[in-house]
Amino acid sequence: MKCKTWEILLQTYLDEGDKSLLRHLDECPDCATERILVQRFLHGLELLHPPAPPSNLTERLTAGVLPMVRRPTVRLHRHRQLPPRLALALAASLLLALGVWLVWPRQVARQPIAFQNEPALPPQLSLRESWHEAQTAMRSLSSRAANETVDTTTSLLPTLPMSLDPMVPIEPPIKPLREATAGVEAFAPVTESARRAVGLFLRDLPFHRRTSDKKPG
C-alpha cells in the first residue's frame, strides 16, 4: 500500500512552512522512495527565477505604447464631430424632406369604393323558409328524374336485342308517384319532420337500440 500523506504535507510545507513533511518522509517506510523525489523537487524550486527583461525594454515599450495610448482620444474626438460637408448635406436633405411633406397635397379621407353594377345579393331567408325551399326542390327533382328515367328506358327498348326483349311492355307512367299516392293511406308519409324521420330510422338500428336500452329510465 502506498502512502499518500506526503502529497498533503507537501502543500502545507510549501504554503505554511510546516516541517511535518520532512519528519514523515524520514519515518514512513512507504515514502522512502518519494523522499529523494521530493528533495529534488524542493531543490529545483529554489533554482526557479523569473526571466530578466532586456535592458532597453522600458524604452521600447514606452515608445510603442505612447502613440497608441494617445490615439483613442483623437479617435473619440473625431467621432463626435461630423465633417462639415456631410453635416450640410444631411441638413439640406432633412429640410427638403420636410418641405415636400408640408407642400404635398394631402388626400382627403378615403371613402369606401361603391360598385355601380354590383349584383344584388339574394334576400336572406329564415331557416324554415330555406328548409321549405329545399323540400320543394327535392320533390321536383325526384318526380322529374322518375319521369325521365322511364322515358329513357322506353326509348332504349327498340335498340335492345331480341333476347332481352321484355315479355311485358313497360307502359309510360300515367302520373308521377307523388300524385299517384296522394290520398292513399298506405303511402302517406310517417312524419313531415326530418328530425323525427331520422330518429325513427336510428331507432331500428341495432347498436342504437343497445345503447338506448342501457340508459336508465
Add this chain to the structure above:
Amino acid sequence: MSTDDATLVRRCLSNDPEAVRDLIARFQSDVYGLCVRLLHHRHDAEDVCQEVFVRVFRGLAGWDASRPLKPWIMGIAINRCRTWLSQRARKPELVDFLQETVASQPEDDSVELLAEIRAAVEDLRLEYRTVFVLFHEQGYPYETIAAAMQRPIGTIKTWLHRARLEILTRLRQRGMIEVELPLNESPQ
C-alpha cells in the same frame, strides 16, 4: 494599493509621458516574466507586453482605485497571453528556443533538474502553469494570484497543488531521483 500607485495613475491620466514610462518600468518585469513563461517565446512576450500596457493605459480611467493595481495589470497580462496562445495555435510559427542558463552555475546537476522542471511546467495546462509561475517564480501570495485570475483562493490552491504533483510525476518518469541531496528546510 500603495499611495505611489495611486499617484502614478493620476499622473498617467493627466497624459504625463514620464508617468507612463514610470508605470511601465514598475511592472514590466512581472509582466514580461509571466509572458515569457506562458508563451515560451521572448519576441512574442515583448509584443504581448506592449499590448498589455496599451490596454492598461486605455483602461486606467475605468480602473477601480480601491483595488490594488498589480493584480489588475497581471490579470490583463494573463488574458492577453491566453488570447495570444489561442491565435498562435491557429497560426503555428517556429518556436523560439529560450537559451536560458542558471544564474549561478552550480557544480551538481542543477541545470538538468531546472531544465526538467521548466519542461514540466511548459506541459502544464495554462491555468496550472500561470499559478505555478506566479507563486514559485514571481513569489506572489495567493490573494494576489486569486485577484489576478479572478478565481477563489481555494481554486488557486487546488490548481497549484495539482501543478506540483504533475511536475513531480514528470520528474519521476524522467528518472530525476537518482542523486540524493540534503533536504533544504527553508520553504520558498
